[in-house]
Amino acid sequence: MIKFFRHIRKSLLEQNKMGKYFKYAIGEIILVVIGILIALQINNWNEERKDSYEEQKILVQLKNEFEKNLDQLNEKIYMRNKMTLASEGLLNYIDNPEIIVKDSLLYYIFRLTQEPTFDPIENDLAVSGKLRMIKNDSLKILLSNWTSDAYQVQELEASWQQVRNDVVIPIFIEKDFARNTIAYLLNNGYTPDHAFNKSTQLNYHITPNNVDLVHALNDSSKELQGAASSCILFNKITNGQSVALRDRIEKILSLIQSELNND
Template sequence: MENKTGKYFKYAIGEIVLVVIGILIALQINNWNEQRKEIAQEQKILLQLKLDFNKNLEQLDEKISMRSDITEASIKLLGFIDNPEFVELDSIIFQLSFLLTDPTFDPVENNLIESGNLHLIRNDSLKLKLTNWSTDVYQLQEIELEYQKIRTEIIIPFNEKTGLYRNIINALWKDGYIPKFALNKTAIVKHKIGNTKKQLNISEVLNNIEFEGIVADSFNWSHIGNIQSLALRNQIIEILNLIDSEIKE
């Protein structure tokens, strides 16, 4: 009886060991399958992120170019103010048209944090940059909002009050206008609304202290905006490089 009990005990232990091993193998297979699914999902997310951030880079470059136009136009206008001799109205009008542009960066939404999928990104450096992305963009957009306010509340009303606005709009459209932010960059649209028939005094415009402040303010905010934009551009490049390092061919 003792012999049989010992055999049964050993047999029972063996059965338990086999069951435990089976459970462990099943768990290991399940974990491996889950990990494989997460890696596949991560790759899908990385490919979408690459597409999104390439679009962000393209759009941001457009905004940088627009702000560069504003800063260059502002410098030329300040030069006209300091040296008004032989300055023509058309030159002032042409440079003022750049100050009416509204460069605002509106990147593709990154909802990784909201969706709870950020944990799928295994690269910690990439994960950190994606976490900080919204904050970095917001810092630039705060500056853009300041220039929007200046443009809407000061620049446009000043041009309307001095009678320059119609001439500026006519200069934009008469030879064909394609904004840098246009979706269709091949469509050249021409319209001629003509210049104002009112008498415009160049000297009054150039000697107007408000005009000088407007031009200086335009330079200031556009230049600050581009400093932030170039820093953000570097962030995008770093993010794209990290994404590429994680994408499996």
């Protein structure tokens, strides 16, 4: 092709047709420029297609991660609600020891020993620079704020963990609630709230001892009242933040699905 154009230029020069030569030369330049522009456009289209494909891969991964985060967060909210109800029951037993039912007391104490922790799947979009691949600005903002939003819930969980470790667990062990509570759970078949298979039950026979649980409760009533009240407070505050975080996860999933549908 280059030889063909060169031949035409040479022929025009030999024929001393300078006007036609310049017109031809300008036309050739225009063709070259057009060719470059077309090549650039094709390259840009290929890059955009690659970016779009990469974005879709990221969105599918994020959808999977945030669906799991949502399931886990709902599980923790459920556990905290159970802990709050158990704490209310325990306070009622402390105020009215004559109505204590042994199995219920053990269940309430067990719930008080729990420490639900939200441990979401962390993506590295911001660190890796892949956040720029997300075209939806609203989704990008939510994703960039995700780590700090989740951390607020985790900070509140840590506050309850300290109360649990400093107050509840020592009473649980020292006042001999531990053996009887674990016996109550395993002798009757226990399925943890966070179990992957909800139909699986943990069964193991442990013989309870004859400790006077009412006396043990009265002996530790001051500490347990503080722990139960703190449990209610921390779980209410934490679940308030968790519900707000759940709304954000649902918004993220809605935006992701919208982007996937638009592809």
